[in-house]
Amino acid sequence: MPKVPLWDLPELPKNQLPPHLHLQKTRVFCNNDAPTHTENIHYSGAYAALGIDNSLRLDEFKKNFKVKVIKLNEDDMEFDLIGIDASIANAFRRILISELPTMAIEKVLVANSSSVVQDEVLAQRLGLIPIRVDPRLFDYMSENDVPNEKNSIVFKLHYKCERGSGERRTVYSHDLKWLPFGSEYVLPTETSSDSTSKPKTYTSFTSSQDSLLEFSNNPITVTPGIIISKLGPGQEIELEAHAVKGLGKTHAKWSPVATSWYRMLPEVILLQDIEDDDAQKLVKKCPVNVFDIEDIGKGRKRATVARPRSCTLCRECIREPGWEEKVALRRVKDHFIFTIESTGALPPEVLFTEAVKILEDKCERVITELS
Amino acid sequence: MGVIEDSAMLDDSLQGSEGIDKQFLAAPVKSAVDKFQLLPEFLKVRGLVKQHLESFNYFVRTEIKKIVRANDLVTSRFDPSVYLRYKDVWIGKPSVVVDGVTDSLTPQKCRLSDMTYAAPIFVNIEYCNGSHGHNTHPQFKKDVVIGRMPIMLRSSSCVLYGKDEDELAKLGECPLDPGGYFVVKGNEKVILIQEQLSKNRIIIDTDKKGCIQASVMSSTEMTKSKTIIRMEKEKVYLVLNAFTSKVPIMLVMKAMGMETDQEVVQMLGRDPQYATLLLPSIEDCASIGIYTQQQALDFLEKKRKKSMSRFGKDEGALGVLRDIFIPNIRVRDNNFHLKCVYVVVMLRRMMDAILNKDAMDDKDYIGNKRLELSGQLLALLFEDLFKSMNDQLKFNVDKILAKPSRSSRFDVSQHLLKDSITVGLERSLSTGNWDVSRFKMHRKGMTQIVTRLSFIGAFGSMTKISPQFEKSRKVSGPRALQPSQWGMLCPCDTPEGEACGLVKNLALMTHVTTDEEEGPIISLCTCFGVEDLSLLSGEELHSPSSYLIILNGLILGKHRRPQRFAKVMRELRRAGKVGDFVSIYVNEKQRCVYIASDGGRVCRPLVIADNGISRIKEHHMRELKDGVRNFDSFLREGLIEYLDVNEENNALIALYEGEATHETTHIEIEPFTILGACAGLIPFPHHNQSPRNTYQCAMGKQAMGNIAYNQLCRMDTLIYLLVYPQRPLLTTRTIELVGYDKLGAGQNATVAVMSYSGYDIEDAIVMNKSSLDRGFGRCIVMKKISAAFQKYDNTSDQFSSPRRSQHDAEKTQILDNDGLASPGEIIRHQDIYFQKECPVDPKGSMKSHPSQTPYRTSKQTYKGAEGETAVVDRVALCSDKRNNLTVKFMVRHTRRPEVGDKFSSRHGQKGVCGTIVQQEDFPFSERGICPDLIMNPHGFPSRMTVGKMIELLGSKAGVSCGRFHYGSAFGEPSGHADKVEDISETLVKHGFCYNGKDFLYSGITGMPLQAYIFMGPIYYQKLKHMVLDKMHARGMGPRQLITRQPTEGRSRNGGLRVGEMERDCLIAYGTSNLIYERLMISSDPFEVQVCRKCGLLGYINYQSKTRVCSTCKNGDNISSMKLPYACKLLFQELQSMNIVPRLTLAD
Structure with a gap:
């Protein structure tokens, strides 16, 4: 490098980071050996020496922040969160997994089970079945609460494999029958003397759930098609399952998402022009077809980055020595491709708004604590 | 395992690789035949045991x-x-x-x-x-x-x-x-x-002093004895239990009728070396002055241990020589010729060993074992x-x-x-x-x-x-x-x-032989030109032109063309005229042909090759697949034969057909059959450091999983089951052969190899709580409890129905009306699970009428951990030997993994669960995959379990392409193990990095991790060691009866001992009060009354409320003090032995 006197150095543009620092600030470099510059720089004075203010400005954020829905159906959702810090995107993800309530079967009263599946295991399996009901319509059941129509849902399962049939039968989740009137099992402490009044059961519903507006023509169901058990000839399962509201923190069965995650937007940059054979090679290397070939006339071909979004970071393109100088794989730090896979209790878009609400609540709590 | 299924599997794998394995298609067509199919066939015919x-x-x-x-x-x-x-x-x-x-x-x-x-x-x-x-x-x-x-x-x-x-x-x-x-x-x-060491075989080795000896462990239907011929200080002696001391060998020869020394030397062979070695012995014999058979017998008679006869009649020294001295050589009509020959052969072998150390036998050699x-x-x-x-x-x-x-x-x-x-x-x-x-x-x-x-x-x-x-x-x-x-x-x-x-x-294909008739083999041998021993002169015995033929340690005779003889015998075996397991072994060094038909030899099947060309051709395997053939027909037609360890020495065995040369006589069926069933579970064992495979062999036996198809009908004392056992994603051929894929003992866990949280040091693993919620590592422990209804002389125990209104109604609520806990009930600590009526006086009720016998209720209470909810799984009633009714309860407890439970992969990498972490804190990949457990990378460098890494890669490729991958030992050349290159190719095709490392985001910060993380499924076993069964602590609790100190051991709810070394530490540290507290206050404090005058222990008379010293007969000088009870006990025990320990008190 030739020696250049300090005063001959070009003036730095004001309020703007030099390009390499800007790149390091906004991109994750996915090198062959390890990703670098993965951390976000939050400190407002991080670039004070350059005369640049690194603090986050609300108006800036408002201007830049964007949400783009890519895909949305009943269960899944993919959307882009642009212009947001990873910690916030991660907070949404964490809340989605563990802090959004749903209803799940917590108590199982087994009246009879002669199947090979042990009662505990059966209960665990039942617990993991997603219930298609809006948890917002229910209350949490605290320790000394009695189960009532506001805090629990009761299902019944009675399935028998007839002895003569000679074949095994499968019990599916859709064999669970919703009991809007609550439990049918009478408490053992109850004496059957007063036949006039209704005997006390394991739940004390004051009214039927299907008389409620929300469920009147919308019965509560569970996700169908999940195998609960298999019964041999003569075997029988008779049980009642009581679902309550809970959080994914306590047990994964209350998590409203199968999983939810994000990835940063891939950015694939060709550092040099890659032409002809190399271009062909590059296109061939990528298993997800990130690259394309364009004609640049005179029978020459050049590689272009056509679908960077589909890059899975297999690093095949930079695996061979020398290619790392030609192709750069990067991730945009403030662009998140967020995916939510709902289990069916709530549609994914509602889940996300709920998550936002919870985060809001949390922030408010912090603010009130502080003030 | 059915063959059909297996072949279907093979087809599958072929189809699966169609797209990928271009190399395979491009490779030149080899004539090598895939002989793997023989293995399931072998196991179908022979079974694993x-x-x-x-x-x-x-x-x-x-x-x-x-x-x-x-x-x-x-x-x-x-x-x-x-x-x-x-x-x-x-x-x-x-x-x-x-x-x-x-x-x-x-x-x-x-x-x-x-x-x-x-x-x-x-x-x-x-x-x-x-x-x-x-x-x-x-x-x-x-x-x-x-x-x-x-x-x-x-x-x-x-x-x-x-x-x-x-x-x-x-x-x-x-x-x-x-x-x-x-x-x-x-x-x-x-x-x-x-x-055991082979019976009836000559073994040359050294004794403790380094003397070379030839020993024979003889075993016949009548007797078992050990005969040793030993060279000691250049002289040869016979050591036999029936003689009080060692006997010069020449003397024994003379006693057996070989009176002239020349005869012995002649038999030993022309070479003067042997004669020189024997010379001191001959001189020794002559110096005692024994020349005739009678003299020798008289001499031996003196040496003979008396009362040795176990055969009714005492027949003197000759009887000993006949019945105890190498009894496997039968003596007919007092003709000791064969025995002499045998002794000479022993001598000769021994001398060979003296002249040339290579001729020593190796006791550890498997061919010398049965x-x-x-x-x-x-x-x-x-x-x-x-x-x-x-x-x-x-x-x-x-x-x-x-x-x-x-x-x-x-x-x-x-x-x-x-x-x-x-x-x-x-x-x-x-x-x-x-x-x-x-x-x-x-x-x-x-x-x-x-x-x-x-x-x-x-x-x-x-x-x-x-x-x-x-x-x-x-x-x-x-x-x-x-x-x-x-x-x-x-x-x-x-x-x-x-x-x-x-x-x-045993290895997978090993067969252990059973005894086979010797008679037909002997007559066959004579047919093929074995010259009978009794017809040979002494000199001919070791003539260089011919070989000795030895059948099961019995010298049959000589043959002039041993190689040809062996070849003919082998052809006969292949043709099925001689038993399949008869081994013919030409030992050129010893100039012997050993034929063995005895039981207990280990042998294994090998493919026969002629001039290096396998006898098994493509069409044979096709016929096998079509079911026209089975393993036995391969044997019958001489395509395969069993070789034992000795005969293997005569064979040149090629590992693969391609490696066979012109001299090759046999070809291995599959190289992975050198491993046994336990080691066969390990994928890629040939990439692991060898001790790791050994560790896994031990650990595989402790892994929980499915035991058998009838596991829920068994009433074993202790059963460990996994709730959701899986079949390993990375299988081996052995796994399929033994049926481990049907009765697996583990689960495919997605493992991320990274360090996390600091609770993963020393091989601890970090587990994902959501995975545990969803059933990972969940297990069922079933314990059997028995109870019995006793029968007495004319009464017996009876059923009793619990009275619900009693004060212990709480505890009896799981009982049925017959007094037995009913299946499906939750059983808690201190619950009564069994109740019966016993006669108050089982013996004395002879006179009274059965209806008048008084009964009392006897109960058994369940002792489980507090807070643990076990369930009565099954109750079985059966009668035992004495026709008493026995009741067996199976109590089941389902456990989810907790911190401290032991897990292991299939590569001898065990570790305990260090911590359990919420799913949201776990890292996740670009595809949203979250690992089930995290393993510390420090487990790899020193263990060198490369197989585990390949397992991870292979399983990852397996889940992404939907085909079970294989990792049989040494399986890459024969296609029974997937190559890393192919696995990497599959990974890349499905968008993963070729090296299995993923780009992960931290679940805590949300930012990408600064390294690519090696992540993928590995088959993990849950081992039977669980904290729940081991953890133990106690405050107050039971004490021993005699010493009044806390009991020992977890089962007795014992205390934790402050031992000698711990005490030393406390002394060195100077915490005297702590020592006092541990060894006395919390152990066995006891207040004693000591008489200051006589120093002996007194007592308090509670009636008169006075303290008395029983020695001094008064209570004037009594002080009370604290003492460990054990100390007081010691004083009393000493007193009982007439030793008076006196205490001198000071303040």
Whole structure:
């Protein structure tokens, strides 16, 4: 490098980071050996020496922040969160997994089970079945609460494999029958003397759930098609399952998402022009077809980055020595491709708004604590 | 495993690789035939524990008849016309006699009701009640039962023999269970394979002083003895137990009729070297002045241990030479020629070893070893019991005949005892003690309970070989891996610690031979030009132009063209004219041809090659696939043969067909068969450091999973089951062959190799809580509790229904009306699960009417951990031996993994769960994959378990392309293991990095991790060691009766001991009060009254409220002080021994 006197150095543009620092600030470099510059720089004075203010400005954020829905159906959702810090995107993800309530079967009263599946295991399996009901319509059941129509849902399962049939039968989740009137099992402490009044059961519903507006023509169901058990000839399962509201923190069965995650937007940059054979090679290397070939006339071909979004970071393109100088794989730090896979209790878009609400609540709590 | 299924699998894999494996298609077409298919076929025909079954079948079919025939006559001493002769013997079908009714038995029935799975031993007898009676004609009786023989499961006498899967299911049996064990009193017992040195073979080695010796362990039906010929200070001696000291060998030769020294030297061979070596011995003999046979015999007579005769008559030194000195060489008509020849051969071999150290025999060489299997061991026991039964019969008959007047009619057949054989066999099997007084055999620990911890553990106990050496000996030789072990014994599967290398396991294809008739082989040998020994002169014995032919240690004669002879014999074997397992071994160094047909040799099948070209062609394998052929037809047609360790030395075995050269005689079937069943579970074991495979072999037996298809019908004392067991994503061929894919013991966990949280040091693993919620690592522990209804003289225990209104209603709520806990009830600590009515006085109630006997209620309470909710799984009622009603409760407890539970991969990498972390805190990949557990990367560099890494890669490729990948040992060249290159290609095709490392985001910060993380599925085993069973702490609790100190051990809720070393630490640290508190206050404080005057202990008289010293007879000088109770006890014990300990008090 030739020696250049300090005063001959070009003036730095004001309020703007030099390009390499800007790149390091906004991109994750996915090198062959390890990703670098993965951390976000939050400190407002991080670039004070350059005369640049690194603090986050609300108006800036408002201007830049964007949400783009890519895909949305009943269960899944993919959307882009642009212009947001990873910690916030991660907070949404964490809340989605563990802090959004749903209803799940917590108590199982087994009246009879002669199947090979042990009662505990059966209960665990039942617990993991997603219930298609809006948890917002229910209350949490605290320790000394009695189960009532506001805090629990009761299902019944009675399935028998007839002895003569000679074949095994499968019990599916859709064999669970919703009991809007609550439990049918009478408490053992109850004496059957007063036949006039209704005997006390394991739940004390004051009214039927299907008389409620929300469920009147919308019965509560569970996700169908999940195998609960298999019964041999003569075997029988008779049980009642009581679902309550809970959080994914306590047990994964209350998590409203199968999983939810994000990835940063891939950015694939060709550092040099890659032409002809190399271009062909590059296109061939990528298993997800990130690259394309364009004609640049005179029978020459050049590689272009056509679908960077589909890059899975297999690093095949930079695996061979020398290619790392030609192709750069990067991730945009403030662009998140967020995916939510709902289990069916709530549609994914509602889940996300709920998550936002919870985060809001949390922030408010912090603010009130502080003030 | 069915073949059809297997071949379908193979097709699958072929189809799956169609797209990818262009290399495979482009490769030149080789003539190599995939011989893998032979393996399932082999195992179908032979089974995995065929050695046990074959040996037992041989015993039942042949040997038992031989034994009975050899001892078939029992004659009275008083009246020779009174006799009983056994005409025939056979074993019936397993059955039991209950109240005179014969009931057929199934193994499952025996397991559940603590019975012995045994079949009656039938005999046909001919007997004569003597001239006393009117009838002197022999009488006949058929189908007389003389006892019950425990039956090995799946043997030819077993009801399960030849049953298919449905029939087995009807009998309550698991079709994948290999059999090969016995059910004795409800316990599954396997007779361990015993390893021993070959019998009747000359072994040249050195004794403790370094003297070279030739020894023969002789074993005949009559005797067992050890003969040693030793070179000591240049002189050769015979060492024999029957003589008080060593005897010069020349003297023995003279005693055997070889009076001239020249004859001996001539026999030894022309070479003057041998004569020189023998010269000092000859001189020695001459110096004592013994020249004739008679002189020698007289000399020996003096040396002979008296009262040695166990054969009734004492026949002097000649008798010793005939019956105890190398008794395997029979002497006919006092012609000792053969014995002389044998001695000379021993001498010659010994001298060879002196002249050339290479000629020494290796005791650890597998070819010099024999494996004793259950059939042989049972035969030994049966013979002894049968003989003693006959002795007893004779004794009883004689006792009756000795009486001068007999009132009743006498019948010999009535005196046959049934119980002695039954009881003897049963006792030996259940205790494992083999006591055969005739052979001075007292062996312990011969049987073992089949470990039913995991499916593979059961296999392990069936292939285990227990050593002859005691384990404490510090020798490395027998423990080292023997090259001759190749293909016969598993190189990996051996325990750690004291039994390391001594306890071995059979490899997958090993077969252990059974005895075969020698007669036909001898006559065949003579047909093919073996010159009889008795016709040869001494000089010809070691003539250089011909070889000795030795059959099972017996010198048959000489042959001039040994190679040709061996070839002919082998051709005969391949043609099926001689038994498949007869081995022909030409030892050029010793100039001998060894033919072996004895039992206990290990051998294995190999493909025969002619001039390096395999005899198995493509069309053979096709026919096998079509079911036209089976393994036996391969044997019959001479495509495959069994080679034992010795004959392997004559063969040149190519590992693969492609590597065969012109000299190659045999080709391996599959290289991974050198491993056993346990080591066969490990994927890519050839990439691991070898001890890791050994560790896994031990750990695989502790892994939880499915035990058997009938696991939920079993009533074992302890069963560990996994709730959701899986089949490994990365399988091996062995896994499919043994059925581990159907009865797996582990789960495919997605593992991220990274460090996380600091709770993962020292191999600890971090687990994902959501995975645990969803059922990962969940297990069921079932324990059996028994209770019995006793029968007394005329009363018995009775059912009692619990009274609900009692004060303990809380505890009795799980009881049914019959006083037994009902299945499905949750059982808690201190709950009563069994309640019965016992007579208050079981003995004294003779007079009173049964209805008037007073009863009291007896209860059994459940002792489980507090807060643990176990469930009564099953309740079974059965009757035991004495017809008492026994109730068995299976109590089930489902556990989810917790911190401290032990897990292990299949590569000897065990670790405990260090912490359990919420899913949201776990890292996640670009595809949203979140690992089930995190393993610290420091586990890799020092362990060097590369196989585990390849397993991860292969499983990852497997889940992404939907095909099970393979990782059989040494399987890459034959296509039974996927190559890393191919796996990487598959990974790339599905968008993963070729090296299996993923770009992960931290679940805590949300930012990408600064490294790519090696992540993918690995098969993890949950081991039986769980904190719940081990954790223990106590505050106040039980104390020992005598010392009043806290009890010891977790089971007794004992205290944690502050031991000597801990005490030392506390002393050094100076915390005297802590020591005082630990050793006294919290242990056994006791207040004593000490008399200041006499220093002895006094007491408080509570009536007069005074303190008294019983020695001084007053209470004037009494002080009270604190003392450990143990100290007070010591004083009193000393006093009882007339030692007076006196305390001198100071303040």
